[in-house]
Amino acid sequence: MRTWVDGLLSPAARADPAVRQAHVELLMSLAAPFLFLPVAAASTLYFKSDLDLFDLVWFSAWFLIPVSQWLVVRRTGNVTLTRDLLSLSLLLFIGVGAAYSGGLASSMVIGLCVLPIENMLSGDRKRVLMSIAAVIGTLAVLWGLRELKWLPADRATGELHDMLRPLAVIFVMLYSYLVADALIRHRRERGKSLQDTENQFESLFETAPISMMEQDWSQTRTMINTLIASGVRDLNRHLVEHPEGLQALVGAIRMNRINKATLALYRALNKEDLAAHLAPARLSEEEWRNYRMWIVSFASGESGTYLNETVSRRKQGGQVHTRVISAVVPEHRHDWKRVVTTISDVSDRKRAEIELYSAKEEADRSNRAKSQFLATMSHELRTPLNAIIGFSDIMRKELFGPFGELRYRDYAEDIYDSGLHLLHLINDMLDLSRIEAGKYEMREESLSAADLFDWVLNMTEPQVITSGVVLHQSIQENLPAFFADLRAMRQIMLNLLSNAVKFTPRGNRIEMSAFQDGGTGEIVLQVADSGRGIPARLLNKITEPFVQAGDPTITRETGTGLGLSITKSLVSMHAGKLLLTSTEHQGTKASVRLPASRAAFDQMPEASEKMVNTLWA
Numbered sequence: 001m002r003t004w005v006d007g008l009l010s011p012a013a014r015a016d017p018a019v020r021q022a023h024v025e026l027l028m029s030l031a032a033p034f035l036f037l038p039v040a041a042a043s044t045l046y047f048k049s050d051l052d053l054f055d056l057v058w059f060s061a062w063f064l065i066p067v068s069q070w071l072v073v074r075r076t077g078n079v080t081l082t083r084d085l086l087s088l089s090l091l092l093f094i095g096v097g098a099a100y101s102g103g104l105a106s107s108m109v110i111g112l113c114v115l116p117i118e119n120m121l122s123g124d125r126k127r128v129l130m131s132i133a134a135v136i137g138t139l140a141v142l143w144g145l146r147e148l149k150w151l152p153a154d155r156a157t158g159e160l161h162d163m164l165r166p167l168a169v170i171f172v173m174l175y176s177y178l179v180a181d182a183l184i185r186h187r188r189e190r191g192k193s194l195q196d197t198e199n200q201f202e203s204l205f206e207t208a209p210i211s212m213m214e215q216d217w218s219q220t221r222t223m224i225n226t227l228i229a230s231g232v233r234d235l236n237r238h239l240v241e242h243p244e245g246l247q248a249l250v251g252a253i254r255m256n257r258i259n260k261a262t263l264a265l266y267r268a269l270n271k272e273d274l275a276a277h278l279a280p281a282r283l284s285e286e287e288w289r290n291y292r293m294w295i296v297s298f299a300s301g302e303s304g305t306y307l308n309e310t311v312s313r314r315k316q317g318g319q320v321h322t323r324v325i326s327a328v329v330p331e332h333r334h335d336w337k338r339v340v341t342t343i344s345d346v347s348d349r350k351r352a353e354i355e356l357y358s359a360k361e362e363a364d365r366s367n368r369a370k371s372q373f374l375a376t377m378s379h380e381l382r383t384p385l386n387a388i389i390g391f392s393d394i395m396r397k398e399l400f401g402p403f404g405e406l407r408y409r410d411y412a413e414d415i416y417d418s419g420l421h422l423l424h425l426i427n428d429m430l431d432l433s434r435i436e437a438g439k440y441e442m443r444e445e446s447l448s449a450a451d452l453f454d455w456v457l458n459m460t461e462p463q464v465i466t467s468g469v470v471l472h473q474s475i476q477e478n479l480p481a482f483f484a485d486l487r488a489m490r491q492i493m494l495n496l497l498s499n500a501v502k503f504t505p506r507g508n509r510i511e512m513s514a515f516q517d518g519g520t521g522e523i524v525l526q527v528a529d530s531g532r533g534i535p536a537r538l539l540n541k542i543t544e545p546f547v548q549a550g551d552p553t554i555t556r557e558t559g560t561g562l563g564l565s566i567t568k569s570l571v572s573m574h575a576g577k578l579l580l581t582s583t584e585h586q587g588t589k590a591s592v593r594l595p596a597s598r599a600a601f602d603q604m605p606e607a608s609e610k611m612v613n614t615l616w617a
Contacts (some may be wrong), residue, residue: 005024005027008023008027008070008074009023009027009074010023010074010075010077011076013077015076016236019077021185022079023073023079025121025182026069026073026079026082026083026086027070028182029086029118029121029175029179030066030069030070030086030180030254031066032114032171032174032175033066033090033171034063034066034067036171037059037062037063040059040062040164040165040167041059043061043160043163043164043559044160044395046433046452047157047159047160048155048156048157048395049161049189050319053547054100055155060095061093064088065089065090065093069082069085069086069089070091072085078372080122083118083119083121083122085116087118087119087131087134089579090111090114090115090118091112091115091134091135091138093109093560094108094109094112094138095112095138095141095142096208098142099142099145099151099259100152100153100154100155100162100163101154101155101156101161101474102151102154102156103142103143103145103146103151104142104143105141105147106156106161107161107164107165107167108164108168109139109142110165110168110169110171110172111168111171112135112138112139113135113172114131114171114172114175114176115131115132115134115135115308116128116135117172117175117179118130118131118175118179119131119182120179120183120247121179121182129304133368153291153317156532158300160302164270170174174391179379187249205257205259206259206260207262208261208342209260210261210342210344211258211259211261211262211264211265211266211342211343211345212258212259212261212340212341212342212343213254213255213256213257213258213262213341213343214256214257214258214338214339214340214341215253215254215255215256215258215339215341216253216254216256216336216337216338217252217298217336217337217339218255218297218335218336218337219252219253219254219538220249220252220253220336221265221336221383222252222334222485223248223249223252224249224295224299225293227245228299232461233473235296235299235300236293236296238291239292239295239296240292243288246288246291246292246295249265249279249291249295249365250280250283250288250291250295251280253560254279255271255274255275258271258273258274258298260440260538261272265312265320265343265345266278266312266313266314266315267314267315267316267321269315273313273315277313277315284313286310286311287310287312287313290308290310290324293306293308294306294308294324294326298326298328298336304327304328304330304333304336305325305327305328306325306326306327307323307324307325307326308322308323308324309321309322309323309324309346310322310324312343314546319345320345320347321332321345321347321349321350321617322343322344322345322346323346324341324342324343325341325342325343325344326339326340326341326342327339327340327341333539341567383591385419385422385423385426386423388415389416389419389420389423391411392413392415392419393416395409395412395415396409396412396413396416427561428492428562428566431562431566435566435569436572440488440570440573442485442488442573443485443487444483444484444485445483445484445485445486446481446482446483446484446600447481447482447484447486447489448481449475449479449482449514449525450475452486452489452490453473453475453493453494453512453514454527455490456490456493456494456497456512457471457473457497457512459494460494460497460498460569461525463498463501464501467501467502467506468505468506468507469501469504469505469506469509469529470507470508470509470510471509471510471512472509472510472511472512472514473511473512473513474511474512474513474514475513475514475515476513476514476515476516479514479515479516479523480516480599480600481599481600482523482594482598482599482600483598484574484598485570485573485574485598488570488573488574489570491566491567491570492567492570492571492592493512493525493527493592495563495564495566496527496567496590496592497510497512497527498563499563499564499590500527500528500529500531500588500590501529503531503532503533503588504529504530504531504532504587505531507530508530508531509529509530510527510528510529510530511526511527511528511529512526513525513526513528514525514526515578516599517593517596521596521599522593522594522595522596523594523596523598523599524591524592524593524594525591525592525594526589526590526591526592527589527590528587528588528589528590529587529588529589530586530587531587531588532584532585533582533583533584533585533586533587533588534580534584534588535584536580536584539580539582542564542580543565543567543578543580544565545570547564547565549574564578564580571592571594574594574595574598575594575595575598576593576594576595576598577592577593578590578592578593579591579593591594
């Protein structure tokens, strides 16, 4: 039998048990009218000798209705669509048949009862009501046709009416049995599924490695409904102002069951021991606050869920950081009779967070102490260095007479160079520490790009001439003045130009430019060289302290590695951006972009540039 039924189903329907069951139930609905066809045909042949074309078409339609519906469901797999088509086909077939066999007096009218019964399988109340309305509408049409005397002549004889009436009753009863059988199976399967789910939940509940408890909040729910009905709109505020009300709500919660992990977490002996430990009279302030948030969350949210991290007391002393996740079982959201709560021990994570925060605080304190130390040691570090540099300079220039030994002059040169290098390093470190410590005072004023470039070029003139590079500058016409700290802007441009000169080979070109971005209005100060460039691996971290792009073994290129870091910090203090683009062996472009709000006026200059002659070549 199963093999024969599977032959009527599509391969997709046979693969899924749930889909197969739905298709089999539909086939049973199609089989009922199909099985009654021979009985009706035999009765008609016996009691009516004058069969004509109408009768042949009528019985052909009776045969084709279930066959066509079977083809539809086999091809589409859509049971709902097929049931809708079947209901519509039966309605038309029975309605037309009743009209040609006596109207309301026809035995076929009894068959209209199968439409609501058929739609019961959908589980949709709306569909059942629509089918009842369709049946009533059909009866109303038949009654109207009779009253208007528009009904066609009755094609059935009296004997045929007597025969078809009990057959129609049997047909409806059989159809009702098939539908009832399907509904009973659905209920049994649903009950079995629920029981399986409950058994699985029981197993998971008992063996779960995390704490789980099931509680009964039904009395608490009733009390909350009473409060809301009495006019309480803000439940949280009401519970804060009336702690005795909160105590009553918490006291109404009943503990149904707990698992072993819960007893281990709270270090309790059994459920009664834990219930006594969590009694309202023993709750801490933190636990009262947690219960209040718990109750308010359940009362205000439609999902009936609660999530919080809190501190819980253990039965035998001590505390534990816990993560509480609680939810009302969906079937009991109206009465809160079953609330399932999981409690996780997150003490290790909390300790790690506290240790991480403490480490960060300690690092910040150490960094501030370092910056403050360097800032306050300025004079103590610079004073002896100035003496070393000054006296070594006198010695190397032999101002008080020649050396008796020439090696002394070399030693003096080394002392002078080393002292000067150490002074530059200390100055850079002190500048960086002042910026980090927030002790770099900004004195903003209106600056001119031309005046700024002139000062920087004058300061670097000996270095430019010695290096043999070609230096050009271009300043956009009508470039507005901008507000900035003069000392900071001089140091920014001096660092950028010094780096460009340091890493640009003799005879190559360096371009200094200043313009206003026509799109954003930003003031842009730019230094571009055609030198060695920055390696791609260093481009993203070249502005970090003590990172150098050059070869430290080459004396001409040695430096502190703090210049670009200081430059970036000074630009950031102006709310600007330092952008570096570089291609190795082709050159580097350093752009300082200051916000448009620092421009002295909002007029956008024309996009023309005025080129100044080469300064040194």
